[in-house]
């Protein structure tokens with residue numbers, strides 16, 4: 001089947017000030033990805049590696065510097081504003097539960113807002129609001145409350161309800177379940193799977209919880225400093241991570257057993273080694289400054305993604321040099 | 323680890339070394355148009371210096387309300403009663419002015435939502451410098467700026483010097499969260515209250531932040547109360563774990579006791595709801611939803627959702643009983 005979403009060579013930079021001078025921050029760098037309809041693409045990677053920026057480019061909230069996007073067979077320029085019709089088909093749930101809600105609107109008003117913009121009738125709106133509130137597990141009594149009267153997790157459920165209200169084809173979930181407690185998270189994960197089965201929804205799912213990403217995703221892309229360093233099916237990638245960064249990431253997942261705690265390992269607070277930054281990314285492979293296998297080649301040549309199996313790519317010289 | 327045991331033992335024998343935080347019978351009631359909502363309903367605990375208490379529990383169980391009551395930030399119509407002592411000084415009996423000072427310097431809080439904790443119209447530097455100078459009045463601007471830079475480096479923000487000039491919206495979610503952590507530790511508080519401080523952090527940064535918390539704690543003998551949904555974080559960081567449900571602690575013990583030998587069915591449910599590494603089956607959510615706090619059932623608040631509930635559970639509010647050394651549970655069936 002044709003892909004629902006195809007990202008081709010997307011780049012996004014920001015102008016920032018660095019030490020009084022203007023500088024360019026490379027937030028997303030030559031990213032290409034595909035998402036098949038009715039499946040979930042998980043995106044993982046370190047804080048600041050560009051996941052939210054990429055998400056915003058996908059749904060049209062950021063204009064990219066470069067690159068193309070093909071959605072449902074239609075080409076969209078990522079550097080141009082979208083039409084309301086195009087925007088409607090892709091919805092996003094944001095990372096910060098409260099900043100996304102209008103403090104002066106009731107919960108039902110917030111959920112109804114996108115429906116109103118699309119011109120739905122009063123009765124349709126009322127019914128849809130009630131349905132999605134039930135779907136995400138919000139008691140009907142909360143409809144008339146204001147965001148400050150809800151807990152953090154309750155607020156995030158409002159955001160998910162609002163994104164689902166328009167029945168979009170693609171939902172980009174940026175840390176959408178991170179603020180939820182594990183029981184509600186389990187409910188929302190199950191809800192997301194059910195909605196996917198029922199309506200054939202497609203998800204781009206960004207999360208720091210690597211276990212949850214594996215559970216929910218068909219495919220996973222790993223980002224590091226703005227670039228996709230590895231992608232493949234969730235199972236293959238987790239079972240046999242190839243990129244040294246993916247290996248590092250997967251080995252850092254905490255377990256539920258206090259006996260395995262590493263909390264008393266010292267942190268080197270005087271450690272002044274340069275932390276790689278997208279303002280001045282390392283030459284060659286961006287991960288090389290932290291890579292145990294780095295060679296001279298890694299500093300000189302940018303590794304291009306190469307195919308290492310069915311639907312599986314990795315951008316690392318360990319796999320390019322024979 | 324040994325340090326924690328030492329201070330705890332010392333704390334119990336010599337009152338001179340008062341615990342970082344002692345809370346007795348804390349009640350928080352929000353009064354408003356919908357009547358009164360009792361978000362915290364009689365919570366007691368002690369956090370020794372250098373020790374970590376993790377509080378887990380579902381959304382809406384009152385965890386943030388509890389922390390906000392301790393630091394004293396609540397809407398004006400909120401009623402807070404009970405004892406809150408920081409470093410041995412009872413905040414509730416102080417004059418409002420002394421209380422404000424004590425809270426400003428001895429208690430600090432990392433708020434749940436990193437974006438709302440930062441002011442969008444000021445740069446990171448301005449906000450950090452302000453936080454630093456509030457606690458260290460002797461510092462001039464340049465020194466405070468230098469300290470701000472050090473703090474950003476401590477929490478491993480890349481290009482720290484450049485980021486000082488950034489506005490919060492120019493930072494990623496995890497960076498904002500680290501800025502907020504940096505602000506909270508700037509004043510070297512006696513107690514740090516951290517509300518979900520790692521939700522926006524990836525696992526590698528999270529691991530570093532947890533070790534950093536431990537290190538700062540050791541350096542300044544700080545007590546830490548961390549609210550988290552992430553049982554991995556609790557397992558990694560906490561000495562003790564408390565489980566909150568409908569405004570009460572329903573289970574409390576060492577991290578090992580609570581996380582590996584849970585006594586309360588609610589704790590068991592929270593643990594089972596986690597998605598484990600490589601899990602294929604659907605995660606088990608606890609059936610139903612937490613009760614509305616203004617309509618608590620007469621018996622155990624968890625009974626309607628509990629797979630073990632017997633008829634007595636619906637009628638009798640369970641008392642808290644010891645089920646092991648320092649391990650308590652509020653379940654009628656626990657023993």
Ligand SMILES: Nc1ncnc2c1ncn2[C@@H]1O[C@H](COP(=O)(O)OP(=O)(O)OP(=O)(O)O)[C@@H](O)[C@H]1O
Pocket residue numbers: 014015016025026027045046047048049050051052053054095278491492493494495496497522524
């Ligand atoms: N509006 C902006 N102006 C300037 N820089 C920005 C802006 N938005 C993001 N950035 C920068 O772009 C980089 C990527 O940020 P992004 O928010 O995409 O990261 P992320 O992967 O979502 O991180 P996290 O996991 O912490 O949310 C960061 O260095 C961030 O500071």
Ligand SMILES: Nc1ncnc2c1ncn2[C@@H]1O[C@H](COP(=O)(O)OP(=O)(O)OP(=O)(O)O)[C@@H](O)[C@H]1O
Pocket residue numbers: 148149150151152153154181352354359361379380381382383384385386387388397434615
């Ligand atoms: N200002 C307020 N007025 C009325 N009710 C409130 C107010 N603030 C919080 N509540 C209610 O008090 C209860 C406890 O809220 P709290 O924010 O402490 O939950 P929480 O345990 O921190 O949840 P989460 O994990 O989602 O952050 C919730 O039912 C919430 O709706």
Ligand SMILES: [Mg+2]
Pocket residue numbers: 051052053095174494495496
């Ligand atoms: Mg983000």
Ligand SMILES: [Mg+2]
Pocket residue numbers: 151152385386387434517
């Ligand atoms: Mg909270």
